[in-house]
Amino acid sequence: MTDMLASSVPAEPARRRLDLPWYVGVSIFWVGVMLVVAIFSNWLAPHSFTALDLKYRLVAPFQSFAHPLGTDELGRDVLSRLIISIRVSLLIAFGATLISAVLGTTLGFLAAHFRGVVEQIVLVLADFQAAMPFLILALSVLAFFGNSLPLLVGLMGLYGWERYARIARGLAIAASAQGYATAVTQLGAKPARVYLRHILPNIASTLIVSMTLVFPEVILLESGLSFLGLGVQPPMTSLGNMVGYGREYITRAPWIMLTPSLVIVMTTLAISLLGDWLRDKLDPTIR
Template sequence: MAQIDLSDIHPVAAAPAAATARAGRLRRLIEAYPPMVVAGIAWIAAMLLVALFADVLAPYDYARMDLRARLAPPYLFGGTPAHLLGTDELGRDVLSRLIFSIRTSLLIAFAATAIAAIVGTLLGFVAAHFRGLVEEAVLMLIDFQASMPFMIIALAVLAFFGNSLTLFICLMGLYGWERYARVARGLAIAAGEQSYAGAIRQLGASPWRVYARHILPNIASTLIVTVTLSFPEIILLESGLSFLGLGVQPPLTSLGNMVGYGREYIERASWILLAPATVIILTTLSISLAGDWLRDRLDPTLR
């Protein structure tokens, strides 16, 4: 039998093939995880860490005033290292207020999104299960909610009942629940017509078990995508109401609250407004990018 002389195979000959394989793997990795999406997810993770460890990261108490250092510029624009992002009109450290504002805004957004998702999903399941008059009543409620300008409703409620953090979160939770109800109703009806749901009912499972243990896990991916798409809207809505003075009230602070106070000093001390506004833009953009990517990954029709 003829033997192959391995010495004739030069190691350089295999290099182009290996390089091509590595380039192909890198290209597939970039296609699966685009750099913008990775950057967005990293930013979201950073904001969550800032919110969780705000007490540790903030160099000062966010309500501490020092009138002798009022309107001090950021460190890179001639300020002191003691206040990296400068101070506001009352001498409060902008970086400390920004850190605690991130915590407050994310708390409101997470709690309001959870309320809207739970209420909307439950009403969607109720409409899908009972049908008939109950379904018509839920659909009428959905249409009523969708037709009313939520900003006007929020302004009226906050102006009439006053404001507290609990009331504000509950009010934000009423925003967008109708989209969850529509999605949950449609998917629950479609899932209920499939064989697995009918088989479970024939085995004597209760409606609660059918919807909670079997239908909900099968439609969870779509609901998760809906959450990622509505989450930045709640952040912007909270920022808008706080900007108008009807959101988070002092001594608490939020991103919209900081923007609202900073607008009066935009010419003399623009850093008061620019810092929270930049965080709002980057956070909503990052969540939108992550939501679009997650939708593409979880929706089988888009693969």
């Protein structure tokens, strides 16, 4: 009896740690589904996303077994295009978020290490980035240099870097003022090792939360650019691209536009809810 009670004591904290709010569980499930769809899109798509069949133009959802989500104005399967669009949009969002995080964190560390002129330059660039409407800048660059997927990812990688720079700078200065960073430096460690092996792991949780907050914004930005015709170009497709082409048929075939719109809303909402939950979980002042 005593052994049974002793074995049951540590199970209660573990159960409490795994107790997630229902909306967080739903968000994790939705994000997981989107990742699976993006990774295995070539196998999950029932048809080629560029295959035309004018005999089946504007077929409504659930009217044909071969096209469960209907077809568009050219007879292309909406489900197949949706699956490929999820892959392209998530690829752009992941790439841009990673570039933004690496760039901003690097500049923040440089500002915290060198201080003085370097710090002022980084802060001025961050203020300039925050003050300029990024959508106008993106439209200007894409209109001038043309459209390509690497350019689009690189351009959107500039979005939000100032947030990471400010966070990394402030936390790195605070960490440098603590004993462990000074002690490692006095032992002969190089600055790169101090920042990457000792300071970065201690501020990684805050940066990860920031990434979950920037990620849905990047998805919406890509969708807006593709909607305006300056994002992903045909024959490639994305969620915003589908919404942009479907707006002309909103009265006759609303499913062309509403299906990718629903995916955009659900994905951004799920990632935002996860980011809010992680922020609360990783904030020691709330626990």
